[in-house]
Amino acid sequence: MDPDSELLLQLRSGDERAFVSLVERYHEPMLRLAASFVPSGAVAEEVVQDTWLAVLRGLNNFEGRSSLKTWLFRILVNRARSTGSKEQRSVPVADPEPAVDPSRFGGGGWADPPEHWIEAAERRMEAGKLADRIRAWLGELPARQREVVLLRDIEGMSSEEVCAVLALTEGNQRVLLHRGRSRLRQLFEDEFREVR
């Protein structure tokens, strides 16, 4: 039995872990693909969610003439095509958002300088106890900052690729990356400040 039909059997028989593992395997690749069809990461998110709903609805009628994976991506692409370019992408990057809380400076210099946390973070990362925190923090970032950080710093895309995928100008991409990374740095500092 090929792995797809085994998975399909589990999905139809109510094995929720089978569904979650399917989502784990394809959710992010689908998000990345959807982002090339629709004008924003937020719309891509909706398209992928719609795709999962359609997958569940179609599960009992899926005949297995293509692989499960091909089927998933075909649903995604159809939906992304019909959704794409409906929404205009607007990037609220005009509002100032300082990298560091202004109250930590006096006369432009550090009054409350950055606390050391690199070694503590490395130890906790190596112990496997930090990754979930980072994921949660990523989820807290504003959507556009998160999209850029995900594609640049997790997927390892170049700034040019990210601009193309998310329909951003070079300047806006850099602003969003800067704000996203700066927020994350602050979250690391806050996390390890409490430990000391």
Next chain:
Amino acid sequence: MKLLHRLRYPDLVCQQAVELVTEYLEGSLSARARRRFEAHLAACPHCTEYLAQMRETISLTGRLEPEDLTPQMRDEFTDLYRRWRSEQQ
């Protein structure tokens, strides 16, 4: 000449330096802005630490497995599946 230069391009303060970190790491600062930023770092251990922390932030984020879902998303999809199951019956 040097004094005139310093008048025209005053030293960076820390609050400005932290806003240049991403452009510095992206290599998108002009040569002059880059020198000015590096001159500030050479004199400022706090901003040197800050830059190291931004690099560490990028490094730690980059070590996440891309396929993993957040626990929150996992819960959402489990709920979605359970709802679908209950509609089947």
